[in-house]
Amino acid sequence: MQDVRLVIITGMSGAGKTQVVRTMEDIGYFCVDNLPPALIPKFAELCTQSAGQVNKVALVVDIRGREFFGTLIQVLEEMETQGYVYEILFLEASDETLIRRYKESRRRHPMAPHGRISAGIASEREKVESVRGRANHIIDTSVTTTAQLRDKVISLFACECAQERMSITVVSFGFKHGMPLDADMMFDVRFLPNPFYVESLRRKSGTVEMVGEYIWKWPITQQFMEKLSALLEFLVPNYIQEGKNNLVIAIGCTGGMHRSVFVAHKIYENLRSKGYKVNIEHRDVQKNEVEEHNESYAGPPDKDG
Incomplete structure (x- = not known):
């Protein structure tokens, strides 16, 4: 994708995608959360036609997309054949960390809304494994503070000087x-x-x-x-x-x-x-x-x- 830096943010639920998106917005990225994979090529095309107004884009694509998430690999392969360049940032964390975070926030896991959190995590790991294998950047947030995660994202994706x-x-x-x-x-x-x-x-x-x-x-x-x-x-x-x-x-x-x-x-x-x-x-x-x-x-x- 000429003159547009496209970053796809994905990974485990509860691993810190929200914090990453906030940081990406702060360093000038146009961010879209929970975008269905099928819409990524069209969105990328619109960005290339923006006459430079949108030149840094971050898209969050994760398991919340349900059945749409399964098409992500196919969509990425099609984009490669069309000449689009992208990066994948995968957010990871240990099972123990994810369970603790869900317990503290009292939120339901998207893969197990009425079941055990551990079961939802296991199911999600299986579904995101293929995307993880294609990732350009993997950040494990198990023992990472919010400030440390922010610094890592800035070091990877901030184009300007300090x-x-x-x-x-x-x-x-x-x-x-x-x-x-x-x-x-x-x-x-x-x-x-x-x-x-x-x-x-x-x-x-x-x-x-x-x-x-x-x-x-x-x-x-x-x-x-x-x-x-x-x-x-x-x-x-x-x-x-x-x-x-x-x-x-x-x-x-x-x-x-x-x-x-x-x-x-x-x-x-x-x-x-x-x-x-x-x-x-x-x-x-x-x-x-x-x-x-x-x-x-x-x-x-x-x-x-």
């Missing part, structure tokens, strides 16, 4: 407008020198060069940025290794117009220079501009920064 797995958003804000609820890390920069008290800078944002020069000229600003950069240089790679996909770093000052905007830009540039995928948002700059327009009719402006 820096690109995490999406980082740097947000500047003003405390008087409320703190961002989705922030993972928040830094208060109200201790830095405030351009608000310089008449020529008061109505200019932290994106303006002369405002930035004023904030940066103070030794405390440079010391703070040095320490903050070192902290992020330590934290971000460890967050990635732990499996975090999204990181929101919030920088706050009084009004979200001067100091927080400048510091947010500094962090953005620093992380971007290290190869991370970074976005930047200045949440409250526009609010300050609107307030300044109204304040000319309502007396002196509030102290802002």
Whole structure:
């Protein structure tokens, strides 16, 4: 299948397919759960016609498909003759592990909805054996934690480098407008020198060069940025290794117009220079501009920064 990576996820019920699918979605795969094997060729054809919009696909095909599952080998052979390329990821676990997981979740085994779990596992092993023999990758999750399983899947199927797995958003804000609820890390920069008290800078944002020069000229600003950069240089790679996909770093000052905007830009540039995928948002700059327009009719402006 040209320009499309197709991964078929299968294996024993209870071996961790749900966790694998979540990881595949996180690293950019278009995932479909419990797809009948007969529909795989048609789905693959649609992906090749998507003009690159769908280029990483993961399909879960397992025993839940009942009688349809028995046609999987035949469908795969037909796809090979048609020139489609695919990979099979088979999830395995010991009988003891699977029984324990079913007991803990209080779910019924699909092959033994009204019988013993052990009987359902034995029946399923027999039915999936032929698919297991064709697998490109086999992961035994008997003694594997969720984090370890995630790392294995990422190492096998993530095409991008580690820096690109995490999406980082740097947000500047003003405390008087409320703190961002989705922030993972928040830094208060109200201790830095405030351009608000310089008449020529008061109505200019932290994106303006002369405002930035004023904030940066103070030794405390440079010391703070040095320490903050070192902290992020330590934290971000460890967050990635732990499996975090999204990181929101919030920088706050009084009004979200001067100091927080400048510091947010500094962090953005620093992380971007290290190869991370970074976005930047200045949440409250526009609010300050609107307030300044109204304040000319309502007396002196509030102290802002």
